[in-house]
Amino acid sequence: MDFALIHLGAGKHNEKNKDHYRNLCFRALKRKKTKTKAGSPNPYNYVKERQSFEELLSVLDSIANVLESSPLTNTGRGASVNCEGNILCDASIILQESKILHSSCCEITSPFPISVIIDNFKEQLNPRHDHILSPLATVYHKSSCRPSLITPSNQDISDTIGISLLNNSISLTASSSGGNLFKPVGRIGPAGIIGSAIYSDFNDCYRVSIMCTGSGEDIISMDLARSVCNYLLANMTEDAFASELMSNHIEKCASKYYLRSEYGLYVGVVGWILDAHSRDLRVIYAHSTESLVFAYFDSHLKFYYSTNNKVGKLLHGEFKCSSP
Numbered sequence: 001m002d003f004a005l006i007h008l009g010a011g012k013h014n015e016k017n018k019d020h021y022r023n024l025c026f027r028a029l030k031r032k033k034t035k036t037k038a039g040s041p042n043p044y045n046y047v048k049e050r051q052s053f054e055e056l057l058s059v060l061d062s063i064a065n066v067l068e069s070s071p072l073t074n075t076g077r078g079a080s081v082n083c084e085g086n087i088l089c090d091a092s093i094i095l096q097e098s099k100i101l102h103s104s105c106c107e108i109t110s111p112f113p114i115s116v117i118i119d120n121f122k123e124q125l126n127p128r129h130d131h132i133l134s135p136l137a138t139v140y141h142k143s144s145c146r147p148s149l150i151t152p153s154n155q156d157i158s159d160t161i162g163i164s165l166l167n168n169s170i171s172l173t174a175s176s177s178g179g180n181l182f183k184p185v186g187r188i189g190p191a192g193i194i195g196s197a198i199y200s201d202f203n204d205c206y207r208v209s210i211m212c213t214g215s216g217e218d219i220i221s222m223d224l225a226r227s228v229c230n231y232l233l234a235n236m237t238e239d240a241f242a243s244e245l246m247s248n249h250i251e252k253c254a255s256k257y258y259l260r261s262e263y264g265l266y267v268g269v270v271g272w273i274l275d276a277h278s279r280d281l282r283v284i285y286a287h288s289t290e291s292l293v294f295a296y297f298d299s300h301l302k303f304y305y306s307t308n309n310k311v312g313k314l315l316h317g318e319f320k321c322s323s324p
Contacts, residue, residue, distance in 0.1 A: 002167045003272070003281065003321065004029055006063065007294040008073060009160035010213045010268020010287050013305070020072055022303045025295035028066040031059065053095075056165055056172050057118055060093075064114035067161045068176065090192030091117040091176040096200035096209060097169075113176035113191075114163070160191070162198065162211035164272065166281075173198045173209045177216070190219040195226035201233060207274040208232050214267035214289055217260045222253050224267065232273060242273050243284040247316040250286060263312040268292040272321075286316035298322040 006028055008021060067073055091113035164173040175198045177191035190196035190212065196219050200209040210225040210232075219225075231249045236242060246269065254265045268287035274280070283296055285304075290311055295303040298321040308315040 003165070003296070003298050004059075004063065005164045005209075005211075005270065005272055005283060005294065005296040006067065007162045007211055007213065007268070007270050007292070008067070010289040010292045012290040013293055015291075015305070015307075017072065018305050021293050021305060022295070024067065024070050024072055025293075025303050026301050028063045029295060029297045029301055031062040031066055052167065053170055056167065056170055057122070060163055060165055060172055060174060061115055061118050063163050063165075064118075064161070064174065064176075065112060067163070068112045068114060073161055089113040089176055090189040091174065092191055092194055092198055093117050093121050093172065093174040094194060094198055094200050096171040096173070096202060096207065114161075114174050117174060117176070160197075160213045162213065162270070164198075164200075164209045164211060166207075166209070166272065166274070171200060171207065171209060173200050173211065175211055175213075177213070188220075190216045190224075193220055195223045196220045197225060199225035199229045201229050202276070203233050205276055206233055206236055207276060208236075208271065210269060210271035212267060212269050213292075214287070215259070215261040218254070218257065218265075219267060221257050224250070224253070224269070227253055228269060228271075236273065238275070238278075241318065242282055243286060243316040243318040246284055247286045247314045250314060263288070265312055265314070270294045272296075281321040282318050283321060284316075284318040286314045288312050288314045296321070 006025060008025070013021065093114075160175070160177040162173070162175040165171060175191040177189040177197065191198075196212065196216075198209075198211050200207075202208065208229045210229045212219050212224045212228075228246055228249060232242060232245060235245055235249075250267070250269065251265070259265060265288045268285075268289050270283070270285040270292065273282050273284060281298070283294075285292060285294065285306065287306060287308060288311065290308060292306045292308075293304070294306075295301065302319070306315065306317070
């Protein structure tokens with residue numbers, strides 16, 4: 001594994017838990033070296049790229065399990081409960097190198113939504129063709145597991161997480177979310193819709209992966225991750241600040257929609273952009289929420305707890321990373 005970026009959602013995190021968030025992120029990112037278990041079946045090992053792909057899925061699953069099992073994220077519980085008292089989550093995954101390889105799951109009752117989406121992802125792969133879903137479709141899945149107990153409501157806990165992994169040849173991005181507390185039956189959160197919570201794409205000059213969190217309805221309406229990703233690919237130049245381009249675009253995009261959040265624009269966006277020629281890699285972020293928690297690994301582990309005193313107004317920044 002060359003590079004990993006994770007986020008713990010945007011919203012109002014309790015600053016007293018900052019060290020706990022840091023420790024959680026570091027524990028998750030230390031799982032980046034996880035390999036496929038010895039002796040486990042690997043239907044793709046006759047192709048080197050498939051072997052790398054399988055290992056990357058294993059790393060993704062390992063990191064997700066650390067994040068989703070933590071009471072700090074409360075994934076699969078809490079705000080995932082709908083108005084009928086059932087706990088239902090959404091999750092999605094996307095492979096950047098393939099325009100058609102992605103999957104999304106809705107109504108997941110497992111407290112480990114990303115593990116469920118990975119299992120569905122593997123099931124949908126046709127081993128006779130490289131990186132093709134068979135059939136090409138959005139996957140709707142309801143786990144046979146019994147719903148977990150609802151934990152007490154706590155403003156210090158957010159149930160949205162995102163993970164993006166990159167090596168020399170492959171990148172995978174995934175997200176899971178429960179949505180608003182007592183959400184209507186059938187309401188799908190942004191993590192259940194490709195293009196809303198996550199999106200990845202590339203052209204001859206850049207590779208981009210974007211993860212979004214915050215006001216779910218607004219993120220879905222704006223198709224925010226896809227919109228940001230496409231805008232950066234179309235407008236990024238060698239001398240430009242990617243986070244500034246992203247922030248300006250989000251504001252312009254938001255002005256075209258009726259936003260449902262009481263704060264107006266209430267989103268957090270984090271991702272990476274890789275120059276295909278120079279191999280320069282940047283982590284970029286912007287958020288109009290009180291806080292955004294994320295961490296990444298290039299050659300070292302780095303943690304950021306970004307706070308914003310002007311809720312509804314975007315704060316943005318970027319970091320140059322070691323080239324993958």
